[in-house]
Amino acid sequence: MKKFTKILMTGLLSAMLLASCGNSQQNTDSSNTGSGEAPSGAKKVGVIQLVEHEALDSSYNGFVEGLKEAGFNDGENLVIDFNNAQGDQSNTTTIAQKLKNDNPDLIFAIATPAAQAVANQTSEIPIVITSVTDPKVAGLVDSNEAPGGNVTGTSDLTPVEDQINLIKEILPEAKRLGVMYTSSEDNSILQAEMAKTAGEAAGFEVSEYTVSKTEDIMAVSQSAIGKVDAIYIPTDNLLAANMTAVSQITTPAKIPLIVGEKGMMEQGGLATKGIDYLELGKQTGAMAARILNGEKPADMPIEYQEESVLYVNQKVADELGITLPQSVLDQAK
Known part of the structure; x- marks a missing residue:
């Protein structure tokens, strides 16, 4: 009996160690930050960014500013769940699956692979994209003028x-x-x-x-x-x-x-x-605010940088x- 108990305890300890290693690996592959528990009635936005990069970082910062200008403040009436794939394609898939399961009010995807990853996971949750040169060519929308599905956003096509x-x-x-x-x-x-x-x-x-x-x-x-x-x-x-x-x-x-x-x-x-990626992000944030207020992505054309x-x-x-x-x-x- 003592021998059986010892074996059982050893097995449980091994399982706990394996689980710990698995969690450690997940944290290495991608980063996640958020503003904590959602205040009552707050909108939830999940973010997937492909990699840390000056232009993409500016897009995200502008997005948050654009939402704020439209009345959505992170930590007040908005909760943002930010996820960075660290340039790893497998991470984009994992994060996209996580965001689908979390079922936020909106997903913000930064860069083409990130946008494709979440679009492949859900056709129901509204998705706003940026830093995608041609969403139509990327297979994200029916057309840039009339997206027709759950995806819209801004293009970083240069003038x-x-x-x-x-x-x-x-x-x-x-x-x-x-x-x-x-x-x-x-x-x-x-x-x-x-x-x-x-x-x-x-x-x-x-x-x-x-x-x-x-x-x-x-x-x-x-x-x-x-x-x-x-x-x-x-x-x-x-x-x-x-x-x-x-x-x-x-x-x-x-x-x-x-x-x-x-x-x-x-x-x-x-x-x-x-283009100015910070301003492009603000423009994208304004589009996201419209969706959070009830507009449909299908009816919102892809937008471009208004100024260069x-x-x-x-x-x-x-x-x-x-x-x-x-x-x-x-x-x-």
């Missing part, structure tokens, strides 16, 4: 036409425009097509330069030398991560790079006219020997 026109303003004598992008990224293909259309409308002779892997970048950049007066690069993941490989070829050749977003300027981009911000890199301009027009400097942030 491509304005970016192309910025080239004309900075380089009025430029005639030949290269559009460089990754041929396997749907997001980049969409923006490249827009850039080609806008470039031709602006009077440029437009040529494409595509890459498919990191090893292609320097050779493709070199192939553009002598054939273009400027290069446009959209918000392309591969090229954004390897901007130095482009700029170390183009800058000595005095070819400016107009890029899709501010972060790409840190590694050689000359200028961009892009002009950024210039004076250091790169000096290296290129370009004098930025006063009209550009006056607008630049």
Whole structure:
């Protein structure tokens, strides 16, 4: 009997240790913060963010501000359950399942994989998204004009036409425009097509330069030398991560790079006219407030950034020997 009791106690202790390890692993994979128990009658919002990143963090902070401006204050009449997947796709699925089971009044999803994860889990709970370039292409809505389901929100599509026109303003004598992008990224293909259309409308002779892997970048950049007066690069993941490989070829050749977003300027981009992710988050928060007040996502078109911000890199301009027009400097942030 004593032997049996000892075995039983050992088994129970092992089970407790395994359970403890399982909980520890879950905490490592994703982070979760919330404002505690919901005050009586408060609305509940579950949040899933793909990864910690300046733009995505700003989107979330703006979202909270937008809700507050609409009368929803976290800890008062609102409870926010924030979850970060830490860039792990398996975590997005786990968090999405958790949020579905929690059944909040609304889910806020930041970035395409996060949005897809929760949309795959529920067609009933309202979902508001942001930092998704094209929700229709991502399979999240029937159309961007009429979502038709439980998903709506904001797109972070950059103002491509304005970016192309910025080239004309900075380089009025430029005639030949290269559009460089990754041929396997749907997001980049969409923006490249827009850039080609806008470039031709602006009077440029437009040529494409595509890459498919990191090893292609320097050779493709070199192939553009002598054939273009400027290069446009959209918000392309591969090229954004390897901007130095482009700029170390183009800058000595005095070819400016107009890029899709501010972060790409840190590694050689000359200028961009892009969106403000904090403001985009506020815009998304305002949409969420409308849903919490009774509107249906199906009837709310995807919204875009209402204003764009002009950024210039004076250091790169000096290296290129370009004098930025006063009209550009006056607008630049």
